[in-house]
Amino acid sequence: MGSDLPVLLAAMSILSALHMGFQARLVGWSRMKHKILPPSVTGPAEFERTFRTHQNGVELYPIFLVVLWTSGIFCNEVLAALVGLLYIVGREMYFTGYINETKKRLPGFYLVLCAILILCRMASVGIIQSFLDKYHDIKLF
Amino acid sequence: MGSDLPVLLAAMSILSALHMGFQARLVGWSRMKHKILPPSVTGPAEFERTFRTHQNGVELYPIFLVVLWTSGIFCNEVLAALVGLLYIVGREMYFTGYINETKKRLPGFYLVLCAILILCRMASVGIIQSFLDKYHDIKLF
Amino acid sequence: MGSDLPVLLAAMSILSALHMGFQARLVGWSRMKHKILPPSVTGPAEFERTFRTHQNGVELYPIFLVVLWTSGIFCNEVLAALVGLLYIVGREMYFTGYINETKKRLPGFYLVLCAILILCRMASVGIIQSFLDKYHDIKLF
Numbered sequence: 001m002g003s004d005l006p007v008l009l010a011a012m013s014i015l016s017a018l019h020m021g022f023q024a025r026l027v028g029w030s031r032m033k034h035k036i037l038p039p040s041v042t043g044p045a046e047f048e049r050t051f052r053t054h055q056n057g058v059e060l061y062p063i064f065l066v067v068l069w070t071s072g073i074f075c076n077e078v079l080a081a082l083v084g085l086l087y088i089v090g091r092e093m094y095f096t097g098y099i100n101e102t103k104k105r106l107p108g109f110y111l112v113l114c115a116i117l118i119l120c121r122m123a124s125v126g127i128i129q130s131f132l133d134k135y136h137d138i139k140l141f
Numbered sequence: 142m143g144s145d146l147p148v149l150l151a152a153m154s155i156l157s158a159l160h161m162g163f164q165a166r167l168v169g170w171s172r173m174k175h176k177i178l179p180p181s182v183t184g185p186a187e188f189e190r191t192f193r194t195h196q197n198g199v200e201l202y203p204i205f206l207v208v209l210w211t212s213g214i215f216c217n218e219v220l221a222a223l224v225g226l227l228y229i230v231g232r233e234m235y236f237t238g239y240i241n242e243t244k245k246r247l248p249g250f251y252l253v254l255c256a257i258l259i260l261c262r263m264a265s266v267g268i269i270q271s272f273l274d275k276y277h278d279i280k281l282f
Numbered sequence: 283m284g285s286d287l288p289v290l291l292a293a294m295s296i297l298s299a300l301h302m303g304f305q306a307r308l309v310g311w312s313r314m315k316h317k318i319l320p321p322s323v324t325g326p327a328e329f330e331r332t333f334r335t336h337q338n339g340v341e342l343y344p345i346f347l348v349v350l351w352t353s354g355i356f357c358n359e360v361l362a363a364l365v366g367l368l369y370i371v372g373r374e375m376y377f378t379g380y381i382n383e384t385k386k387r388l389p390g391f392y393l394v395l396c397a398i399l400i401l402c403r404m405a406s407v408g409i410i411q412s413f414l415d416k417y418h419d420i421k422l423f
Contacts, residue, residue: 005214005215005271005275007215007268007271007272007275008272010211010214010215010264010268010271011268011272013207013211014207014208014211014261014264014265014268016207017203017204017207017208017261018261020203020204021204021257024200024201037243038190038193038243038246039186039189039190039192039193039194039239039243040189041193045321048321048322049320049321051321052320052321052323053321054200055200058199058200058203058340059306059336059340060306061203061204062203062299062302062340062343062344062347063299063302063303063343065203065207066295066296066298066299066347067296067299070292070295070296073287073292074287074289074292098321102319102320102321105320116303120296120299120300123292123296124296127289127292127293127296130287130289130292131289131290131293134287134289135289146355146356146412146416148356148409148412148413148416148417149413151352151355151356151405151409151412152409152413154348154352155348155349155352155402155405155406155409157348158344158345158348158349158402159402161344161345162345162398165341165342178384179331179334179384179387180327180330180331180333180334180335180380180384181330182334195341196341199340199341199344202344202345203344206344206348
């Protein structure tokens with residue numbers, strides 16, 4: 001195994017995947033609790049919030065993976081992994097907040113947004129530098 | 142082209158992507174059959190099951206890609222690709238079962254879950270070994 | 283930073299991720315305009331079309347990433363990135379068309395489909411060549 005593999009990014013990816021799987025499980029439990037059989041996705045407000053918060057996670061997850069890996073590879077792996085951890089914490093806050101009340105999803109939402117924006121910024125800077133380096137033989141730093 | 146590229150993982154990714162595209166096509170055909178125009182996603186039970194089973198595939202697909210690639214790169218590529226094939230078979234069983242009856246999705250579901258858990262286990266072991274190797278100069282095996 | 287990294291694929295990934303984030307933002311604005319509080323996803327036809335078009339993007343996004351990266355790495359990076367750009371343009375046409383009228387989503391849809399099929403074809407050819415090269419010591423070209 002090459003020791004130059006981005007192991008921290010891989011670890012953060014697996015961790016976030018497990019977290020997503022756990023949230024899918026919670027939707028399943030909510031189905032059982034409120035006796036809502038698939039394929040129905042409507043029911044009591046609490047179930048609909050639980051379902052919706054998982055869907056929001058699903059929507060954002062590929063975007064998270066893209067910014068995590070590009071920022072980690074083109075900018076800084078350790079920093080990207082730390083911000084990735086922040087994202088997972090924000091996701092958890094979003095989930096537990098949203099289940100209780102629609103408004104309470106906001107703190108987690110801002111943390112998630114913040115993590116995504118930082119990773120996106122890191123990735124953009126890294127990619128532009130790498131692009132200039134590769135195609136124009138220009139080194140900025 | 143470097144012959145050290147993870148070609149089996151790439152092949153399994155393309156195969157699963159085609160399979161996902163095919164299932165999206167089946168949802169489109171089900172729309173036509175039941176005359177349900179987008180953006181509506183409700184209708185006869187058969188259409189709703191077809192729609193829902195595709196959505197379940199969409200929810201799980203990024204997680205599958207993460208565990209497929211991390212297990213293949215950090216643990217064993219051939220084994221990961223084989224379990225990936227098992228996942229696609231399970232996905233197909235889930236789809237065809239679910240369309241007929243909600244209960245009949247279960248055998249495919251357990252196969253999918255099994256494949257994901259095996260890949261997740263492989264990835265975790267591989268990542269931990271690689272992490273110890275890279276950051277602590279410790280070799281377990 | 284190794285200058286052999288697939289920087290064009292990374293750039294196209296970040297660009298498409300930003301585009302997805304922007305479309306999610308448009309759904310949020312549509313929620314505000316039509317006063318539809320989460321977790322509800324039903325309402326006036328215009329909101330439902332906006333919501334649905336974003337969901338369609340979410341469904342296809344992981345498939346796009348798979349075919350973009352596999353075609354770029356196993357076949358041709360520059361060509362894959364250009365077709366990736368075509369995909370983003372198609373996605374935007376699909377979105378703006380669909381919001382106005384369900385039928386108007388079709389030109390964008392065909393462009394998106396076309397981009398996906400080209401990338402899929404490139405990836406398949408590249409992977410088969412790479413596979414024969416790696417496992418059977420056969421070189422086609």
